[in-house]
Every structure is written in structure tokens, then in C-alpha cells.
Amino acid sequence: MSIGGQFIDLAGVVSLSMDSPAECRSIKALIFDLDGTLYHAGPVRRAMGLRLLSNFASDPHLGWETVRFIRAYRRAQEHLRSCASLTAAEQLTVACHQVGADPSWAAGVVAAWMEQQPLDLVRQHMRPGVVEFLEAARRRGLRLGLFSDYPVEAKLVAMGVRHFFSAVSGSIASMWPTGWSAARGSGRFSMNW
Numbered sequence: 001m002s003i004g005g006q007f008i009d010l011a012g013v014v015s016l017s018m019d020s021p022a023e024c025r026s027i028k029a030l031i032f033d034l035d036g037t038l039y040h041a042g043p044v045r046r047a048m049g050l051r052l053l054s055n056f057a058s059d060p061h062l063g064w065e066t067v068r069f070i071r072a073y074r075r076a077q078e079h080l081r082s083c084a085s086l087t088a089a090e091q092l093t094v095a096c097h098q099v100g101a102d103p104s105w106a107a108g109v110v111a112a113w114m115e116q117q118p119l120d121l122v123r124q125h126m127r128p129g130v131v132e133f134l135e136a137a138r139r140r141g142l143r144l145g146l147f148s149d150y151p152v153e154a155k156l157v158a159m160g161v162r163h164f165f166s167a168v169s170g171s172i173a174s175m176w177p178t179g180w181s182a183a184r185g186s187g188r189f190s191m192n193w
Helices: 041-055 060-080 088-099 103-116 117-122 130-139 153-159 178-186
Strands: 029-032 143-148 167-170
Touching: 041 060, 060 088, 060 103, 088 103, 088 167, 117 153, 153 167
Parallel strands: 029 143, 143 167
Antiparallel strands: none
């Protein structure tokens, strides 16, 4: 996790207390990214890959098309990160164009494989100390926000940590850093908690 541009191990920061250095006492809010920050993304991706393989063992062609589309969807996200204005619909359109996929089928793939299927895995692979850190931060009076380039509500609920966050923004339009400036400027992710 990064605080003030410095990466900090959650396990070493659980003791957020009032006798912390002045720099820490001046912090009023913490903003987190979700994927790979609050949970280990690698094990989730590997488990999802195994699910894809086992789910589509009976129809290898459909399995391959699904994997091709998911890869295109992620590549489209990387491509669109540099755009000033983008939406999830644009990401879907770019990915569909790249692989020749039907948009309604592709939307179902995104809903199933990017949003619903990982939910049990994100809780299982939460980083050690996340809950304790969030509890300590709230006890200290810090406001907590979460900012991600994918929908976050279902993942936060599945992880049992939604109640810690005062503000969340999760969509392709909120991507770092272009989306941060746009979201902040639009008031969609207001720091005036």
C-alpha cells in the first residue's frame, strides 16, 4: 500500500496510534486501490484460470473464446487508461472489436467471470492484517476511501469490509491516474467527506 508516495506493509502499520509521528497524525484520509492491494491478486487469477478450464472442459471452443475475450477486455482497459474520457461500454466495444465477439455475449462474460465468479476468492485471499489495519484507521478517525478501475461493491461486501469505507468509486472511468483527476474534478469522488 502507498501512503504519501511511500509503500508500506499493512502488517507494520496496524499500530496507528495517537503517539505516531506528526506526519501520521496529519493524515485525515486514506484512499485504497482494491485489486491486488486488499487481497492477493495472483492466487485469485490462478484460481479463476482453473475455474475457467474446468467449467469449459465440456466445450473447449467456448472456453477458448471466453479466455480470448477476457484477455482482449484487459488489453482494452490498458489501452483506454490513457484516454481522458472512457466508459465500461467503450472497453467492452474495443474488446469485442478485437476478437469479433457479440456484445451481449461479452457483457455476460464480464458479469460472470470478472464480477461474480471471483467473489468467494477475494475473501479467501485477503492480505493478512487488512481488517485490523482498517479497524485501527477508523479508531484513529481516518476517513477511508476506495478507488478502483472495476466495480467494487460486491467484492467489498464479499470481503466483509464495505462498512469501513466512506467513499468508493469503482468503474473503468475511475482508473489511475487519469480517472483520479477526472473523478476528483467532477466531484464523483469527493474528498469533502
